[in-house]
Amino acid sequence: MFVLRAENLSKSYQMGEIEVKALLNASFEIEEGEFVVILGPSGSGKSTLLNIIGGMDQPSSGRFYMMEEEITEYDERKLTEYRRNKVGFVFQFYNIMANLTAEENVELATEISEDPLPIDEILEAVGLADRKDHFPAQMSGGEQQRVSIARAVAKNPAILLCDEPTGALDFNTGIAILSLLRKVNKEMGKTILVITHNSDIAYMADRVIKMRSGQITKNYINENPMAVEEIKW
Numbered sequence: 001m002f003v004l005r006a007e008n009l010s011k012s013y014q015m016g017e018i019e020v021k022a023l024l025n026a027s028f029e030i031e032e033g034e035f036v037v038i039l040g041p042s043g044s045g046k047s048t049l050l051n052i053i054g055g056m057d058q059p060s061s062g063r064f065y066m067m068e069e070e071i072t073e074y075d076e077r078k079l080t081e082y083r084r085n086k087v088g089f090v091f092q093f094y095n096i097m098a099n100l101t102a103e104e105n106v107e108l109a110t111e112i113s114e115d116p117l118p119i120d121e122i123l124e125a126v127g128l129a130d131r132k133d134h135f136p137a138q139m140s141g142g143e144q145q146r147v148s149i150a151r152a153v154a155k156n157p158a159i160l161l162c163d164e165p166t167g168a169l170d171f172n173t174g175i176a177i178l179s180l181l182r183k184v185n186k187e188m189g190k191t192i193l194v195i196t197h198n199s200d201i202a203y204m205a206d207r208v209i210k211m212r213s214g215q216i217t218k219n220y221i222n223e224n225p226m227a228v229e230e231i232k233w
């Protein structure tokens with residue numbers, strides 16, 4: 001069963017006389033439980049697509065569905081509910097609150113969600129049980145990214161959207177974070193979309209969607225995804 005479906009999504013920006021086509025006729029389906037890598041160089045339209053999937057922006061044309069629901073016909077109120085309950089976000093620079101502990105950061109996210117998971121279990125699952133009372137400044141980049149993954153997962157969303165989740169991390173820490181995302185995908189059955197310009201990450205994906213100049217140029221299934229530990233960059 002598909003969890004996400006896009007039909008001819010396009011997004012244009014008017015820059016004075018010039019029309020910038022950030023996204024052009026993007027169509028795809030993503031199956032429940034897939035680990036998807038959306039790959040493309042800078043400016044290829046990845047963030048534009050992510051913002052539409054995450055309910056933060058509307059396309060200029062086209063339709064976008066989660067399960068049976070058409071998200072592109074939602075008003076602001078329904079989009080807010082969608083972002084709160086259906087989507088977990090993981091960003092390159094973690095975006096966690098500096099004045100809250102690891103546990104409080106996760107707790108804050110669960111407070112706005114309808115069907116959250118137990119905070120303790122999630123902190124344990126991401127390997128932060130003994131760090132839960134630490135503030136971000138007392139944690140490494142990798143640990144802060146674990147907090148942000150815990151925060152996203154604890155909301156119990158249908159999908160996890162990760163924008164360059166390893167972009168600010170060294171190689172070994174990046175691999176550890178990808179390994180954690182794969183674990184969340186396999187053990188909790190979460191559909192995960194990772195957006196990156198790092199083509200090596202695509203080897204671990206179930207599905208790879210390649211973008212260039214606002215268009216999807218390839219969309220294929222990896223029959224034998226590589227184990228995260230075998231990836232190098």
Ligand SMILES: Nc1ncnc2c1ncn2[C@@H]1O[C@H](COP(=O)(O)OP(=O)(O)OP(=O)(O)O)[C@@H](O)[C@H]1O
Nearest residue numbers: 013020021022040041042043044045046047048049
């Ligand atoms: N708000 C905006 N106004 C005008 N043009 C925009 C806007 N947002 C994006 N664009 C343009 O749309 C195109 C796609 O941008 P987008 O940010 O989606 O690419 P990207 O693949 O995410 O790049 P990066 O990896 O650098 O974040 C680019 O040419 C960009 O300049």
